[in-house]
Amino acid sequence: MTLPELSSGADLPPAVADAGLLEDGIRSAGLKVTAPRLAVLGALTDRPHATADALFSAVRADLPGTSLQAIYGVLASFTTAGIVRKIEPAGSAALFERRVGDNHHHIVCTRCGVVHDVDCAVGHSPCLTPVDALGFDVRAAEVIYWGLCAQCQSETALP
Amino acid sequence: MTLPELSSGADLPPAVADAGLLEDGIRSAGLKVTAPRLAVLGALTDRPHATADALFSAVRADLPGTSLQAIYGVLASFTTAGIVRKIEPAGSAALFERRVGDNHHHIVCTRCGVVHDVDCAVGHSPCLTPVDALGFDVRAAEVIYWGLCAQCQSETALP
DNA sequence: ACCATTGTTTTGAATCACTCAAAACAAGAT
DNA sequence: ATCTTGTTTTGAGTGATTCAAAACAATGGT
Incomplete structure (x- = not known):
């Protein structure tokens, strides 16, 4: 089988050296x-x-025996550990991303569902403060922009 | 049975006069x-x-024969017609609200799940514009604040 | 190097929120 | 009053996710 080597990252090609970075993470x-x-x-x-x-x-593709439940388990542990972020846009399954620690947001195409990162206007979390927080201790502001991506705009404009 | 009267809203107690307003809506x-x-x-x-x-x-409670599917059907028609808004906070079932037309946001307690409305920081929709929209035609900005409500703050602070 | 501990993955089943489709039914127009 | 069209019921099905027990494997200690 073609499993990635789990040990010894030295003197190996770049693809496996990257695995060493993943391992460290x-x-x-x-x-x-x-x-x-x-x-x-x-x-x-x-x-x-x-x-x-x-x-x-x-x-x-790499690890044929892996179960879907293992994926959920891995993602749950990563999310809890803070090395992966889970986002849940309305109407779709949860998405996961490695970009964590910064406070960025997302823009989602309402037609094709493509998701891109959007930098936050303010650098830190929460990047927005509600006008009246109603006594809440606000920890995060989650922003999702909805619209048409460039490609879907041109496809929609066709006769 | 105690079904609300569907017709004739005149000379009736307030509760049924309200039903007239609902009917108009x-x-x-x-x-x-x-x-x-x-x-x-x-x-x-x-x-x-x-x-x-x-x-x-x-x-x-009022209409014992009603099915859950009817509720979903009613909510779908209301949402499509624009008299009800559907919100889908991460990790919970969809919520529905009558407050539509303005562009307000929501604040959700991460502990007890209570949801409150929050007025938009800027008055119009989209109330926020991403720093770089990446070619998207942005139609809406959805903001959800996450934090602890006042009650959960005091309960969490207990020894 | 081996073993024990603890955490992870597999296996299998179940749940939740929601959607689909056909038939029965009721609101509103004529 | 009747007809048309839209709504609700009834019944089934789906996709995403979670739960639980048993098998397994990675690290820490010996």
Whole structure:
């Protein structure tokens, strides 16, 4: 089989050296380094906004025995550990991304569903303050922009 | 049974006169006025952020034969007609509210899940413009604030 | 290097929120 | 009063996600 080597990242080609970076990320989050975890994190690097199911398909290519529940488990542990962020746009399955720590937002195409990152106007969290927080201790402001992506605009404009 | 009267709103007690207002709202949206629709709109007036299931329970009290599918159907027609707004906070079932037309946002307690309306920081829709819209034609900006409500703050602070 | 501990993954099933479709029914127009 | 069209009921089905128990594997200690 063509599983990635879990140990010894020295004197190996770039693709596997990257796996070493992934490994560090997982380990320094206090999590055990496993093949499914490396595979999910690698797949998520290639797909910045992926569903659990998309990651499942991607991971299966390298690790055929992996279960969908393992993907959910990996994503839950990553999300809890703070090395992955889960976003849940209305009307679609949850998406996961590696970009964490900054306070960026998302723009979603209402037609094709493509998602892109949008930098926050203010750099820190929460980047917006409600006019009246009603006594809440506000910890985060989540912003999702909805609209048509450039490609869908041109396709929609056709006769 | 104790169904609300569907016709003749004159010389009736306030509760039924209100039903007349609900009726007008439904009719002027171009929808047929039915008992389930009146009941859903009435229940939604009392519960500004309700799930389909909560409305189902509420409606059943007055209209015991009503099905959950009818609630979903009513809410879909109301949402399409623009007299009800659907919001879908991460991790919970969809919520419905009667407050439409303005561009307000929501603040959700991460502990107890209570939802309140928050006026928009800027008055119009989209109330925020992304720094770089990436070629998107932005139609809406959806903001959800997450935090602890006043009550959960005090309960969490206990030893 | 081996073993024990603890955490992870597999396997299998179940749940929740929601949607679909056909038939029965009722509101509103004529 | 009748007809048309839209609504609700009835019944079934789906997709995304979660739960639980048993098998398994990664790290820490010996």
